[in-house]
Structures are given as C-alpha cells and as structure tokens.
Amino acid sequence: MEEFIAASPNSKEILNSAKLLQAVNIHALIYGDIGVGKKTLAKFISPEARVFSCHELQKDIIDKVINIEKQTIIIKKVEEITNIDLILNWVEKNEIRVIATTQAKTLNSKLNDIFSITLSIPPLSKREEDLKLLTQKFSNEASKVLRTEKILPSKLMLNTSKNAHSLRKSIYFSYLFETVGEDEILMFLENFMLTNLEGENSYKDFVYLFEVPLLKAAKKKYKSQVQMAKHLGLNRITLRKKLEIHKELL
Template structure:
C-alpha cells in the first residue's frame, strides 16, 4: 500500500510524536540493565518507600514510575504551584523532572508534612542535599546506547504504532537504517515514524516536501549554492553506501574523482563517518 506524503501529513507526524514522547517505551526489557530496572520497579510496587528514578530523557523513567504507581497523578516539578495543590489532595504522586523544581527544599518539606508516597524522576545521577531525606531508593536507567538489545524491539513497537496510525502494513526497511539514539526513545520514535512514511515516497512528493522546506528560507543572493547540499549530501551518502568507494561513485555520477572529493570536502559536516 502506497503511503502518500503531504505537508499536512508531515505536520500530523510532528504533532503526534511530540504528544507521545511522555511515554514512548512501555519499558522494553530485553537487556540485562532494563530487566534489573524492571525488577526494582516490581519490588517497589509492594513497598511504601519513596523512590527516585534517574536517567536521560527517553529512557523510560516515567513508564517505570507509572508502573509502580499506576493510579497516581503525574506532575512536572517545574509546575510548582500545581504540584503544591496536588500534594494537598493526594496520598501518592509521581513527580517528573524533580531536578527542575524551583524550590526543592520546600517541596521536600511538604512531602514530609503530608506523608505522601512519591515516585520521582530526574536527570542522570542527580544529586541534591535534600534528596536523601525523602528518597530511600535511588537508581539509574542507562541510555539506549547502552541497551542495544532493547533498540530493535523498540523499533518494532514504533513500526506497529506507525502502521496503526497511518493505516499501512508493518513492513519496514532496516537496510542502512542507523537508529538515532541522541534523545533515546524520543528521537528513535520520531525517526521510525518519518522513515516509515518516506520508504515508499514518490519523487513528486519528495519535491513537494523540499519545496515546503525551502519556501521560507529563500531570500539571499547565494541561495542556490547555500542549499545545494540538500541534493548533494543524500546523493553522495547513498552512493557511497551503494557503491562502496569514491572511485565507483564518481564513475556512476559521471564526475571527475577530484570533483567528487571536493564535493565531499565541502559537505564534510554531513558526511562524517561515510
């Protein structure tokens, strides 16, 4: 089934991806590290202690927190007034990004005084003089780059999600697919969604996307040269992957080898590792 691309569809992708980054992993447990984190979370479900889950964005901190306290309200620590109001009426609460709290001391005092069960999340290895007063259990979740066994399962999960969302099948091309783990599951999900849509793209659809991208960016006297990389970079990258050498690629493109080398040098920041 052909998956048609349009400006409106791409906007839908961006909105849906942005809306879903709060819980994109459902916490896959293929790696030993994620299995251990899930075991710790399972134990915490049976206890009444407060716990702090630390790690980079997109590693599954919020998923595990919700697993421990499935019915608890979830409040970001930066929304301090809302958080204080919620603490007045809750026995259990999940506080995300507690390291972003504008007043951790006051927050800890409120939790103590109300005797509230708290599961919180924070950046990797977060430390604060007041934190030890409230959290008897603290543990880190490693990044996805350290959990390669989880990555393939996450890709499969996001492909299934894309197929459901866009009404296609679950066929996905893994050839030359390099997972973007820069923001862990957040960046990986966005990458899979876009690649799923683009794998059957037609040339006219690609032209329309580039046209839309360039429309608001044109205006200087050297735009042709400034934006030529949008054509040259994907051509060179795909050619090097397919033909394996600059010599063969130059021949296929009908270029002098020195000309190709010059093009590669001009676009080196996009071609690193190729």
C-alpha cells in the same frame, strides 16, 4: 499502561530493581536521556501515582488546591523545581513518596539527598534487544494507524537520536515515505526552503539538505571512501572535505 520494554541485559536489571521498589516506600530517582522510558518505568513502579510537572506541583501547593497524604506521586523533570524548600516541606508534612525523573546528570544537593536509590536508563543505542522490540512495536502500530501493509525491516529508517521519541517518528515517516515520490520530495524541500529562505548565503546554508543524505546513503551502500568517491564522481580529497564539513550530521 505503556509497557517498559526490558529485553536487553541492562534494562532487565533496571526492571528487577523497579520491581523491588514496588514493595518499599522510599523516594526514587530515574535518570536518562529523552525517550528512554523514564516516565513508563515510574508508572510501572507505582501505576496509580499521579504525575506532576514541577511548575504544576509548585503552583498547586502555593494555591493550596492539592490534598494528598501518604501517597506516591511522580514528578517529571525534577531538575526544573525552582522552590526546593517548598516541595520538600510539603513532601515531609504530608508523608508523600516521590518517584522523580530527570535528564540532569547532577541535581541540587538538598534535592538529591532525599532519594534513596537512582535508576539510570541507558539510551537505546546500548539496548540492542530493546531497540529491536520497540522497532517491531512501532512498525505494527504505524501499519495499523495508517491502514497499510507492514513494510520490510530493511526499508525502515531508524532514528534513535532521541530514543523512543525519534524512533517512533522515523518509523511512521518510513511508512509515509512508501507513498511519496520524487515530486513530493521536491515539493517538501521547496516549501521548507521557502519558509526559511533569508540572508545572503542561502545556497551555502541549504546545500547540506542535498549533500548530507547523499553522503549518508553512499556510506551505507559502499564499503570504502574509495568506492564512495568513484560512484559519486568526486575525487577523494573533495569527498574527505565534505565528510569533514558535515561530520556532525553524519
């Protein structure tokens, strides 16, 4: 079973609450963004529980092919339930305990009312100690899977936009990148553009692929916009315009 990393103060509190839920038979809701560990925490609370998607569970109930009584189940993305009465009636009739996960900030009131407790898992950006441990874990994993020496932490390109999902992917990419040279980078870009080349403004549409990584690298390397402009060979007005154009990607 995958471990729920809990080294940060806020995640330690969540794990303590989850330990209490192991001993009480109440419905619980776990909220958080993609990749924060909702399913892992649910399995920590009830390791033997079967995991269902909403579509799968509804279909099994309608088709009468599910035979569960007085057990705990985990429902992923509970906000996607389309027949709430069907699920709730089945849960009550069969004395089912539900541990559900959701990315939705609000649920249908009828569905929300069944949960006695909600655990909210913060993103990795607010769990510094957890991020460090997960980075080490995924780096060890990538080194083993790809059969290569571990690379320095400073060389890891960490993407936490989708928490653990994007973090793992970015670390694997960091290891692969160690074997990639300029020719391969140009080849990747060429293939990407060839696949997506269309319309009459393709140059304008694709220029961000060059400008965004360059601006990101300059922001990391130089301490001020004055230094960025100097080393990029741009005047400050042009630099500010480009930073504004690409601000959502920077």
